[in-house]
Amino acid sequence: MAADVLQPARMWPRDVLRVGAVGLRTRPMRAFLSALGIAIGIAAMVAVVGITSSSRAELDRTIASLGTNVLTVSPGTTLTGETAQLPVEAEAMVGRIGPVESVSAIGRVDGAKVYRTDKIPVTETNGIATYAARTGLRSITGARVRSGTWLNDATGAYPATVLGATAAARLGIGHAGPDTQVLIGGEWFTVLGILAPAPLAPELDTAALVGWPVAESELGFDGHPTTVYTRSADSQVESARSVLGATANPEAPNEVEVSRPSDALAAKQAAGEAFTGLLLGLGAVALLVGGVGVANTMVISVLERRAEIGLRRSLGATRGQIRTQFLAESLLLSALGGAGGALLGTAVTSGYAVYKGWPAVIPPWAVLGGVTATLAIGALAGLYPAIRASRLSPTEALATP
Structure with a gap:
C-alpha cells in the first residue's frame, strides 16, 4: 500500500487575516506611516468630490428657491x-x-x-x-x-x-x-x-x-x-x-x-466641475505616491523577514501560502489607509459644509470607489514582494543572517 502523501494545511480566511496582520502588529509605526500616504490621497479625493457635490446641492437649492423664471x-x-x-x-x-x-x-x-x-x-x-x-x-x-x-x-x-x-x-x-x-x-x-x-x-x-x-x-x-x-x-x-x-x-x-441670471449660476457650476477634475487628478497623484510607499514597505518587510519565511517553508508552508500572507498584509495596509482616508475626507466635507451653511453631500460612489481603489493599489503594490517572498527556498532564507 502506497504511503499517504502529506498535504499542507489549508489556510482559511481567518488564518490569512491573522498571519497577514503580523507585520502590521510588529511594526506599527511603519505601518501607520505607509497607511497615512494612502489615507491622504483618499481623503483628498473624497473631500474634493464631497465639497463639490455640497456646493452643487447648495447652488441647486438656491436656484430652486429663487427660481429660474x-x-x-x-x-x-x-x-x-x-x-x-x-x-x-x-x-x-x-x-x-x-x-x-x-x-x-x-x-x-x-x-x-x-x-x-x-x-x-x-x-x-x-x-x-x-x-x-x-x-x-x-x-x-x-x-x-x-x-x-x-x-x-x-x-x-x-x-x-x-x-x-x-x-x-x-x-x-x-x-x-x-x-x-x-x-x-x-x-x-x-x-x-x-x-x-x-x-x-x-x-x-x-x-x-x-x-x-x-x-x-x-x-x-x-x-x-x-x-x-x-x-x-x-x-x-x-x-x-x-x-x-x-x-x-x-x-x-x-x-x-x-x-x-440662473444661466450664469449654471455656468459657474460647470466651471467649478472643471476645477474639480484638476483637484481629483492631484488626489490621484497623492494616492499613487501612497501606493509606492506601501510597495516600499512590503519590499523591506520581505527582506527583514527572510528568516521567518524560511522557518514557515521548512514547517510545510507552500509558496502559495507565503504569497497569500504578504499579499494579505499589503491589502490590509491599504485597506486601513483607505478606510481612514474615507473617514477623514467625510469629516472634512461635513465640517466645511457646516461652516459654509451648505447641505453636506457625500456621494456613496466616492467613498466606495476610494476604498476600492486602495485595495487595487494594495494588490498591485504587494504583488511583487509577495512573489519574491514565495520564491525564497527554506535553506536560502534560513541561511540569511
Whole structure:
C-alpha cells in the first residue's frame, strides 16, 4: 500500500487575516506611516468630490428657491460701440407683456459717489455705484435684507439707502440704523438696510440703492433704467424672452441684452466641475505616491523577514501560502489607509459644509470607489514582494543572517 502523501494545511480566511496582520502588529509605526500616504490621497479625493457635490446641492437649492423664471433686460452697445440706453418707458412697456407677471428696475445714478465720511478722497470710491431702485425690486430678485429694512413708498422719497453686502463691507458698516449715514452725491443718506449677497442680481452687492423719487429730486437721476427685472410663469419664460428686447426698446431692439441670471449660476457650476477634475487628478497623484510607499514597505518587510519565511517553508508552508500572507498584509495596509482616508475626507466635507451653511453631500460612489481603489493599489503594490517572498527556498532564507 502506497504511503499517504502529506498535504499542507489549508489556510482559511481567518488564518490569512491573522498571519497577514503580523507585520502590521510588529511594526506599527511603519505601518501607520505607509497607511497615512494612502489615507491622504483618499481623503483628498473624497473631500474634493464631497465639497463639490455640497456646493452643487447648495447652488441647486438656491436656484430652486429663487427660481429660474427671472429675466433681465439691460442696455447693449450701439453700432458705433458705445453703451446704449434703455428708454425711460422701458419698464412700463415690459410690464404690458402678457407672460410677464411682475417687473421692477434699477437705474444707475452717474456721478453720485458713495463715501463713509466727507474726509475720504474723491478718487477712493471703492467701486460702489449708486442705483435708483423700485420698491418691488427685492421680491423679484430674491434679495434678502440682512440688517434693517427695505425701501418702501414712504422712505423711497427721502434720503435713505439700502447697501449691498459688498458695499457695506467696503464702507465698514455692519448694521443699519437711524444713526448710520453715508455720503451719496454730496448728500447724507441714512442707511435703512443692508442686503445679504444676491445670487440672481450680483450687481446689487456693490450698490447703494436709493428710492426712485429721491434719486430724481436730489441726485439728478434722468429716469433711464439700467436693468429691468421680470418674472414670468415657468412655462412662459422663453415666450417672454423672445419679445423682451423689442418691447423694451422698439426703436433699437438690437441694442438690448436679455439674459437669465440662473444661466450664469449654471455656468459657474460647470466651471467649478472643471476645477474639480484638476483637484481629483492631484488626489490621484497623492494616492499613487501612497501606493509606492506601501510597495516600499512590503519590499523591506520581505527582506527583514527572510528568516521567518524560511522557518514557515521548512514547517510545510507552500509558496502559495507565503504569497497569500504578504499579499494579505499589503491589502490590509491599504485597506486601513483607505478606510481612514474615507473617514477623514467625510469629516472634512461635513465640517466645511457646516461652516459654509451648505447641505453636506457625500456621494456613496466616492467613498466606495476610494476604498476600492486602495485595495487595487494594495494588490498591485504587494504583488511583487509577495512573489519574491514565495520564491525564497527554506535553506536560502534560513541561511540569511
